[in-house]
Amino acid sequence: MLNKFRLLTPGPTPLPERVRLALARDMIHHRKKEFKAVMGRVQERLRLLFGTAGPVLPLSCSGTGAMTAAVYSLFQPGEKVLVVDAGKFGQRWAQIAAARGLEVTTLPVPWGRAVRPEAVEEALTADPGITGVLIQLSETSTGVLHPVREVARITRQRNTLLLVDGISGVGLSPCPLDAWGLDCLLTGSQKGLMLPPGLALLALSERAWKKAERVTPGCFYFNLPQERAKLEKGQTLFTSPVGLILGLDASLDMLLENGLEPIYARQWALTMLTRAGAHALGLELFAPEHFAWGITSVLLPQGVDGVEVLRLAAEKYGVCMAGGQDQLKGRIVRIGHMGWVDWADVAAALYALERSITEAGGFSGARDYLEQALAAYRSALAGKPGEPLPLIHS
């Protein structure tokens, strides 16, 4: 009874009551009129969120399923792709591409850093046979935001498709498919969309659709052209994840009530809050320059056991955050500030983090960090999303 449970991981996220009530609705049939009406409403708003005039396909799978669908639908075995590898999910692109039988060139980027667009350009110039670039918008394992827009400026002038894993990015920071010239943008339901996991969403550019029509799909379950044809009738190819679609209808109502701008303004402000708080605590930000708007990674002080910090935060303060993966295990804490999370939740996470690090022997006597964090939040809300605050770029 001391603590409420607060989920501040980079997915799944807490769910709003309105979404939870939609998820509790009794079933309707996925081939009947009422459901088709929901699909129509949902589709219209998904196009706004993805920044595309084309269809946004709902798929019954996790985000990795959508990544698989994209690679197995857009490339034939033997094609060459360039994978931006700046973390665990970059590596996942490489694994999927290899499983599809593609020739994979990796562009390694140190964890915590974003790819330089020039490096992508050099790699594409070095091998003009590369027909695809696979990248994350937000690399969830590090909290980095890749310069997808700049990379698209390069790919769209070539015969090279740009596939963007927007799993922890869509609905959190801008990434309009058409305006930026991406070829594939996908996400999962359990991040910016404030839903449980189990639904993925995927959109393609026109040239990607043309390619998809020429490629024999590598996996029966993922047939994007057939999905698109069904979507025109308000349906999915196989049985729809009806409950999650009903939930999506509710979450899009909330998210898009006042259009796209307030979503990004809020996410930017929450990011500034988190970063200012961590900075005031004397913690090093793991993604110093190019950072995602839904997750912040902090390096723990030397000698502090990150596993113990997470345990204390969860068990003593009720705040569930994520640790580092692979080589970062025990070294970083990843604070998710996405989904149904507000400033007070993030402040609670900062407090739990300070207490847990102190109790794990890291530091003590931090002062004012909550006030500084909340001041940064206010300044960010008053400013323009994406405009750095001096405070956190010292």
Add this chain to the structure above:
Amino acid sequence: MLNKFRLLTPGPTPLPERVRLALARDMIHHRKKEFKAVMGRVQERLRLLFGTAGPVLPLSCSGTGAMTAAVYSLFQPGEKVLVVDAGKFGQRWAQIAAARGLEVTTLPVPWGRAVRPEAVEEALTADPGITGVLIQLSETSTGVLHPVREVARITRQRNTLLLVDGISGVGLSPCPLDAWGLDCLLTGSQKGLMLPPGLALLALSERAWKKAERVTPGCFYFNLPQERAKLEKGQTLFTSPVGLILGLDASLDMLLENGLEPIYARQWALTMLTRAGAHALGLELFAPEHFAWGITSVLLPQGVDGVEVLRLAAEKYGVCMAGGQDQLKGRIVRIGHMGWVDWADVAAALYALERSITEAGGFSGARDYLEQALAAYRSALAGKPGEPLPLIHS
């Protein structure tokens, strides 16, 4: 306000309140302790339901996804399989196998009839190179129940895996994997399990696991050996469909409260109710001999438009049933009596069916059919599941 909405399709089915409240729960994290505890509880009871000592994998996909996972994990391109084709879902097996690059021999069975085990034996004897038989337990498009147990007696003595699509069968009629000697049994969440769609479950025999370890998975998203390894840690390979797993925990509580027997007794009695009612109405049962325990198909009288019957039943009486697919469109009505459906719901469906057929010009003046149906239900509950009642085998 005249009618409540009653969903009597062969999936999705209505959901019990307890499941709906579980689906409305806020998120927990799929890599943390609390979720692993749920996975453990769920796993234990799934093994009972599937009749296996081995693992039952939860997969984040529809039932077709699980069929894809099975075929792409258990066969290499070029292998030969025999597909029992007695309806739309038999054809789906064939499509998936062809997409995987298998050599498909089809064993065609007239729609409405079950395969004869001898026919399978003859086909396997004619081509000893066949390494897999793909079949449905319940063919949802016709309401037929295939003699899976007898087919397994044939396959388990050969180097031939038997893959059973139990999507509209598991939790509805017995199909124990180990005792019957099946090699793969899979289902979806939206049928016997009283859940929304979006979660599939899949179990393999020991020899199938050995085969899966030798086969290079054909689709990155479906890696059964890696899923099994993760399941040992109470997790799934990629992000779990957390909400549906919480719902499954609740639905298994309800389903298995008194073990397996009452589930099948209830399903058998609901089947007898439906069949006796249809028989008393003078309707021809589309699967006369070997019928599923969760769905009943009836042929409409000559000249009656099935699409109109379904429309009337839904709009005038609030009962949503399914029509025929492909060549059966407009000719049959498929009444789902699975999931959170009881005798009164099925009686309502029979009434709606009688009224709608009458109003569509089919017949009128039926008497006593509801009483006969309910009498059959009582007799069936008093007898032994699977023991035919004389009434409906006249």
